[in-house]
Amino acid sequence: MDRDGKDGGITRRDLLAMGGAAAGAAVVGNALTPAALLADDKALPQVPQRVLGKTGKKIPILLLGGAVGFDQRFDPKIAEALRFGVNYIDAADCYNGGTCEPAVASFHKRAKARKKLWITSKSDAHDPEGFRKTVETSLRKLETDYIDLYYLHALEDGSVLNDKLKKVVDKLKAEKKILHFGFSCHDGNVPELLQLAAKTPWVESVMFRYNFRKYDDKALNAAIDAAHKAGVGLIAMKTQGSEASFKDAWKKFQKNGKWTKHQAVLKAVWADKRITAAVSHMDNFEKLRENIAAALDKRSLSRVEREALERYAAETRSLACDGCDHLCGGAVGAPVRIADTMRLLMYHDVYGEPDKARELFQRLPAEARALAGVDFAGANAACPHGVDIARHMKRALTVLA
Ligand code: SF4
Numbered sequence: 291m292d293r294d295g296k297d298g299g300i301t302r303r304d305l306l307a308m309g310g311a312a313a314g315a316a317v318v319g320n321a322l323t324p325a326a327l328l329a330d331d332k333a334l335p336q337v338p339q340r341v342l343g344k345t346g347k348k349i350p351i352l353l354l355g356g357a358v359g360f361d362q363r364f365d366p367k368i369a370e371a372l373r374f375g376v377n378y379i380d381a382a383d384c385y386n387g388g389t390c391e392p393a394v395a396s397f398h399k400r401a402k403a404r405k406k407l408w409i410t411s412k413s414d415a416h417d418p419e420g421f422r423k424t425v426e427t428s429l430r431k432l433e434t435d436y437i438d439l440y441y442l443h444a445l446e447d448g449s450v451l452n453d454k455l456k457k458v459v460d461k462l463k464a465e466k467k468i469l470h471f472g473f474s475c476h477d478g479n480v481p482e483l484l485q486l487a488a489k490t491p492w493v494e495s496v497m498f499r500y501n502f503r504k505y506d507d508k509a510l511n512a513a514i515d516a517a518h519k520a521g522v523g524l525i526a527m528k529t530q531g532s533e534a535s536f537k538d539a540w541k542k543f544q545k546n547g548k549w550t551k552h553q554a555v556l557k558a559v560w561a562d563k564r565i566t567a568a569v570s571h572m573d574n575f576e577k578l579r580e581n582i583a584a585a586l587d588k589r590s591l592s593r594v595e596r597e598a599l600e601r602y603a604a605e606t607r608s609l610a611c612d613g614c615d616h617l618c619g620g621a622v623g624a625p626v627r628i629a630d631t632m633r634l635l636m637y638h639d640v641y642g643e644p645d646k647a648r649e650l651f652q653r654l655p656a657e658a659r660a661l662a663g664v665d666f667a668g669a670n671a672a673c674p675h676g677v678d679i680a681r682h683m684k685r686a687l688t689v690l691a
Pocket of ligand 1: 610613618628
């Protein structure tokens, strides 16, 4: 079989024929052992790799996101991903109610696969002592001696990247408990944080929101340039770009296209060679195969497809929240969290995860959930995307509270 197809294209059906059937069987009957699932198959194509900045290490361009959790005993999706070279698992101490790390541990123990995996995890504690303790907790929960890359999770305040934290990071690295260090940033001033990373030699990688909607963001692109030039490995998350209303708009886009919408937006991220990889929550086999097929497919987005994506981004700008809370948050006289709430609405509306969205909303501080009676007019005016914040917050009260 010509696995790359005549023009380098590859489909989910091709993928299934290559080896996906094994994982499918495991899901249905759990008939295959971990060893059988992980049996080396030299004939399988491997997802391309890029170097993660100054770490000097190669990682696949597609990473397995752990925010939605994994099967607690042995997740065959990890095995399936691994067979195609997707060996990087993006975990965090807090993911999926704290169950993500133990699930990763269970997988690598049963499969004897620790050395085949690149494990990243994250700490929500940003003070030096809290960070050190969380690393120790992660090592225990992951049942491993080392973590390949450890992030400060959801950094907003760059001042925590101080000498005291550096000392702790240096010590953890000297003890080989963590091999590399960086931070992730969801909301807040992402361009400012990337510029800071560029000037902070001990920050080796940053994980941040990046997708096809960001092509025309001058401040962000200048910051990506600076971080990339400084050797910071850059990992894109939220690559779907708040796909509100995407479903309808996509139909006309897709008429002549060769990609699914998920594949096209991943291709848009990979087209940017400054970005090392994209992380994706692949919580079922269909998504996993769709994304692996896109990563293996040698074709790039055509000019016409890219222009169509850019047009679509412009047309739907007011439907996509960028997480730049520093712009609208200061314009509302209450301690609400607009970007967080918008993200949870995205989980509810677009990702099809209403329970998770409601649970995460309940975890926000009470004052952040007190949306009733707040005047959002100033925030609406401050949003450069023209997002109707007042309308969304009213809806959040109905669907999330
Ligand atoms: S509502 Fe607008 S200003 Fe606020 S975080 Fe979203 S995109 Fe940024």
